[in-house]
Amino acid sequence: AGVRRYRWDVKYEFKSPDCYKKLAITINGKTPGPTILARQGDTIIVEVTNRLVTENLAIHWHGIRQIRSPWSDGTEGVTQCPILPGDTFTYRFIVDRPGTYLYHAHYGMQREAGLYGSIRVLLPDGVAEPFTYDHDRSIILNDWYHASTYEQAAGLSSIPFVWVEEPQGHNMTVVEADGHYVEPIVVQNLFIYSGETYSVLIKIDQEPSRNYWITSNIVGRNATATTPPGLAILNYYPNHPKRVPPTDPPAGPIWNDIAPRLAQSVAIKARQGYVHTPPPKSDRAIVLLNTQNKIDGYNRWSVNNVSFTLPHTPYLIALKENLHHVFDQHPPPDRLHDFTTYDIYGVVNNTNATSSNAIYRLKFNSTVDIILQNANTMTVNNSETHPWHLHGHDFWVLGYGTGKFDAENDPKKYNLANPIMKNTVAVHPYGWTALRFVADNPGVWAFHCHIESHFYMGMGVVFEEGVEKVGKLPSEIMGCGETKAFKRP
Ligand code: C2O
Ligand code: CU
Numbered sequence: 001a002g003v004r005r006y007r008w009d010v011k012y013e014f015k016s017p018d019c020y021k022k023l024a025i026t027i028n029g030k031t032p033g034p035t036i037l038a039r040q041g042d043t044i045i046v047e048v049t050n051r052l053v054t055e056n057l058a059i060h061w062h063g064i065r066q067i068r069s070p071w072s073d074g075t076e077g078v079t080q081c082p083i084l085p086g087d088t089f090t091y092r093f094i095v096d097r098p099g100t101y102l103y104h105a106h107y108g109m110q111r112e113a114g115l116y117g118s119i120r121v122l123l124p125d126g127v128a129e130p131f132t133y134d135h136d137r138s139i140i141l142n143d144w145y146h147a148s149t150y151e152q153a154a155g156l157s158s159i160p161f162v163w164v165e166e167p168q169g170h171n172m173t174v175v176e177a178d179g180h181y182v183e184p185i186v187v188q189n190l191f192i193y194s195g196e197t198y199s200v201l202i203k204i205d206q207e208p209s210r211n212y213w214i215t216s217n218i219v220g221r222n223a224t225a226t227t228p229p230g231l232a233i234l235n236y237y238p239n240h241p242k243r244v245p246p247t248d249p250p251a252g253p254i255w256n257d258i259a260p261r262l263a264q265s266v267a268i269k270a271r272q273g274y275v276h277t278p279p280p281k282s283d284r285a286i287v288l289l290n291t292q293n294k295i296d297g298y299n300r301w302s303v304n305n306v307s308f309t310l311p312h313t314p315y316l317i318a319l320k321e322n323l324h325h326v327f328d329q330h331p332p333p334d335r336l337h338d339f340t341t342y343d344i345y346g347v348v349n350n351t352n353a354t355s356s357n358a359i360y361r362l363k364f365n366s367t368v369d370i371i372l373q374n375a376n377t378m379t380v381n382n383s384e385t386h387p388w389h390l391h392g393h394d395f396w397v398l399g400y401g402t403g404k405f406d407a408e409n410d411p412k413k414y415n416l417a418n419p420i421m422k423n424t425v426a427v428h429p430y431g432w433t434a435l436r437f438v439a440d441n442p443g444v445w446a447f448h449c450h451i452e453s454h455f456y457m458g459m460g461v462v463f464e465e466g467v468e469k470v471g472k473l474p475s476e477i478m479g480c481g482e483t484k485a486f487k488r489p
Contacts (some may be wrong), residue, residue: 001041001094006034011051020146025052031114032140033103039122042099049088056082056107060196061119062195063101063179063423064414065392069093070316070443070470071477073391076107077310077448078462081480089476095121099179099188100197102140109149111452116142121179130271131175131184133201141192141216141230154452170234172200174268178394178422181271189253189281191219191261195386195424195450208236211245217252219261220385230477240312261385262428265400270418278396278416278436282369286360287335289342290386290427290449290459292377293350300458301449305353307458308448313481315359315444319467324483328358332461335372337487344375344383344404344430351364355458362439364466369398371405371434372427383386383429386454392445394421395437405432424450442466 008027015024015031027033030205038044050057066073072093073079104116118140123129145152171186176199190198206212216230231249235241253260270276286304300307307481311318313326336342362368376383398414414434427433444467448460478487 001043001212002039003043003045004036004038005045005047006036007047007049009035009049009051010057011054015114018144022146023148023339025110026114027117031116032142033115033117035117035138036103036119037122038093038095038120040124041095042121043092046091047088048083048091050085053085055110057085057110057115058082058105058107059091059102059103059115060106061091061101061389062389063099063197064093064095066093066396066443067096067440067441067473070392070441070445071473073443073445074103074106075391075446076272077312078316078391078444079316080314080477084479087319090361095119097121097179098123098174100138100199101179102195102197109152109452109456112143112145112152113149114142116140119376129175129200130181130273131173139232151231165201168204170204170206170246172202175199175201175271177268177420178424180272180394180421182420183269183271183418185267187264189260191264191426191427193385193424193450194452195389196422196426202234204236206236209239211235211239211241211243213245213247213249214383215249215252217255219253219255222255224255235419258429261426262400262402265397265426265428265433268397268420269415270420272418275418276396276421277298278398278419279367279438280416282436283363283366284334285371285407286371287339287371287373287407288461289336289339289375291348291350291353291375293348293353294378295353295355300353300355301454302350302353303461304333304336305350306358306461307353307355308455308460309355309357309458310463311357311481313483314477315464316463316467317473317478317486319444319464319481320470320473321483321486326482328356330356330358331360332356332358339373342375342404346376347378347380348376359444359462359464362463362465364439364442364469366439367436368439368463369411369434369436370395372425373405373432373433374427374430376430385429386427386449386451386459387424388433388447389424389429389450390435390437390445390447392441392443393437394423395425395435396421397425398434400428400431400433402428402431403477405434410430410434439463439465442469
């Protein structure tokens, strides 16, 4: 395996990708940033210099598990102090599995400002994928706002996307999701939620004298009045690549039609011959009720009535150095005491909701089930989609359901035979999603809604496991909060 070294200068620059000039965060002059292209087993070294002048920075390698390098996860407040303006920080990690992943800022709302890019990990030489194709292109979708991230931080949300190709007759065969092979399914629209990655095969089998539209539309929120669809041209040679297709771009699926989205989620299974079977039982089940509520008059998202806030001293350092006073030591509940009577269809006034930086501590090597339960927001008859992303692990997706999770009967319907493994999964409106993982990666790991503004508004939790097994922390991650004393040159 090789070593791939990158030097990145991160700064603000004026950009106008859609002819509207605004400040964007760039890496070496570009947004999205450079693609990391590597082979399985390679070591990636990224030296990041923060040239934002007045702003801190941290970069997360989304989908990379950081086995034996938990300090390189890039999660500000969880695994490292932020990189200060003018400082250079070196991320060093191994890409241990082939697949398509991404990287993005994990500090404040910098992702929406343009700090993101792709990671593509190829199979080792001589190993073949279980499907074939002639050409290979990658597309990364991000929300793009005209308002600054500071204005967004005041209230805008990012929204799940859908990539559509419908009326022009190209089907897509889904073959990979989050770095795992999928039992091939054919779709016309692919629903992609923030933080997910998919590989699809497209057969170029249509009338060749023209080009075709590729479009992305928003679902989950009614954005028709505010956000134009993303458009691209699928170029059939030898037509000119800019020749506009003769038809109108297709309209996307109806934004609030949940059924086809749930159906896609349920249809995604591990590919035969590549199934990793989950442990048959879990040691602990945590039911996380997702609610929107007010805390001290502010709109917040909460999980089991706890709205997450980041501590000033990162957990990984606090736990290794026994700084017990720097975050709330009372763990949040494994399920809300009144979960069974909670009305997920009502606008509930959660007067007990609080803000906290407490974390869940998991027994090392134990098997943990997480049930994410969605509910009504503060708006009558409204429930949103939340793509949840787990750092440091892949999890098995055991099942989805609509309505309230039934702890007695629903687990009997879990798919233990061929569940897909993922790192990001959608929780559909008024529904639940059950997942399982083994807490076998020593470190401290964020688990949160991947809509950047939702995490910013408290929609997340943090898991600790086996932190005593973590090796000596690099002093580079220190310097903030109570870790100043540990930063040695
Ligand atoms: Cu891709 Cu914690 O995020
Ligand atoms: Cu969310």
